[in-house]
Amino acid sequence: MTTARPASSRRSRTRANGDGTIYQRKDGRWEAAGYVLAPGNTRKRVRVYGTTRNDAMTKLTEKIAASNRGLPVATADSTVSAYLMYWLDGVAVHHLRENTHTRYGAAIRLHLNPGLGGKKLARLTTRDVRTFLDGLRTTCQCCAQERDTDRRRCCAIGQCCEKRLSPLTVTYVHAVLKSALEHAVREDELPRNVARNVKTTTPRPRRFQPLTAAEARQLLQAADDDRLHALYELALRTGLRKGELLGLHWEDLDLHGGTATIHRSLQRTRSQGLTVLHTKTLASERRIALPTECINSLKIHQEQQQEEHQTAGTSWTHNGLVFTTPKGRPLDPGNLTRRFRRLLHGAELRTIRFHDLRHSTATLLLEQGVGLVVIKELLGHAHIGVTAGVYAHVRLRLQRQAIDTLGNALNPTDTLDDPPTAAVVR
Incomplete structure (x- = not known):
């Protein structure tokens, strides 16, 4: 005779309406599914995955919570524009400073949405991203965004001003797209970040003229x-x-x-x-x-x-x-x-x-022989590589001075005797 399970045990396994479902797959991963608000004011069933039950449940809870706040939760079959809207206002807004969030929004509004916004997120390819970035480098932005509505100005009268984006701005737009798609990968909406596979040319460092x-x-x-x-x-x-x-x-x-x-x-x-x-x-x-x-x-x-x-x-x-x-x-x-x-x-x-006063401080310190570690701590750089990279031109100058000093020591002189050795170099 089969013993019936206690009623309390059956109730503990019952999830409330709207909480979704969760179960363990044959491959060992946990899958959770539930209904959320999708673009177009519709509801769509989404599935998330995790290595543990709590991991999958946490991901689904976050999506349902965002949906309850009225934020459309983009899915793999939504457009790039819809997902960027969800990511910017539902995810990035919580860990970005307001001014950074505003710059991200401008990059999405002015460049990403016009160029890639209509494509399906799941069908976005590396070639799409590469073609989009190449277009940013070569296309006049006045023509692309129809800025010149005044008939007396360049593009409006057929004389293109050829106002193209700088390499630094193209790299910035690419970085915003990579960040958004990286979050889609973490949420198991995409298998890989196609924007990460596109290599952009490293922009030349901004030239500055510090004070002597x-x-x-x-x-x-x-x-x-x-x-x-x-x-x-x-x-x-x-x-x-x-x-x-x-x-x-x-x-x-x-x-x-x-x-x-x-x-x-x-x-x-x-x-x-x-x-x-x-x-x-x-x-x-x-x-x-x-x-x-x-x-x-x-x-x-x-x-x-x-x-x-x-x-x-x-x-x-x-x-x-x-x-x-x-x-x-x-x-x-x-x-x-x-x-x-x-x-x-x-x-x-x-x-x-x-800001060049800050560069002047670091440059003058380097020229006085102060070490990079001390300058990094003084300026508040996150990594010493930032300090070394920004002030590479100063280090080259110091290297030239060191080489000249060594050259003077190696050049033949009238003195026959070598100076005494201070220490043995090992």
Whole structure:
């Protein structure tokens, strides 16, 4: 006689309506299936797979949760455009900074959707991606996006301006597509990432013109009477980014101990305006030593800010920022750029970007023989390869100096005796 299972056991195996089903396949993998919202305001049954029951169940739960929030969950038979919309607003938005998310959206709207958006995700091939990227390199974007609606301008009157994308922008668009398809692979929507199989030419590094030591001294001398003199001192002597300088709080500084803790950055975002965010990367969070000149400039700046506070009275904005407007409000990064250009013009120096002050710091340090590891920690680079790659031209110059020094030692001289050997090289 067969013993009936307890009712509680049967109930524990019963899943609620809408939760989907889950079972183990013959190949050992677990498969979960359920209905989700698909593009076109329809519902579609999707299947996900995992090595364990919990893995498969987690994937299905994420899809159902996104569907309940009204986000269409793209499937392999949906279009590339639909999947990119799902990935951008349902996945990438949770781990990207707002400005990065905006740039991703622009790449999708302006380039990926017009070029690949109508294709089925499951039928997208490596050749499709390669042909699309080749088209970006060779096609005038005014013609492709019909920007010239004014009949007096180039493309509208049949005289193409040949405005093509730079290699760096093409590489960026390719990177956005690779990230989206990589997520489709992780969700078992695609067997492989076809965009990863396309090799693009490495764009040439952006050329920058850092200040020489003489130009840096000239800039600091011109900034002596500027109310932001301490900011320029910090930028040149420590290599801090513009956002890190503007997001610096007084509580981050230890003027007695001569250190600064960098863990915030001021950025302008579309939704919140000027806002203080975390630094660019985890490696950007660092503690740096402050030069004596910077400590003295910051003490003078602190006294000056206290005087401005008294002058502003009740209109002063209390936010704890080191560098503010005369009424205590955060400094806009765009206004700082324009102010910096006027300073360069007044000092009769060539026009450079504000970010080139950071490059100037690293270049001058390298030329003084400071090691790459120290410069990496000071600048907050994630990997030393970034530091070595950006400043390769400086390292070549130092190599030339080293080779010339060795050449002078090997060239024949009037001295017959060799200098004493300091140590044995093994």
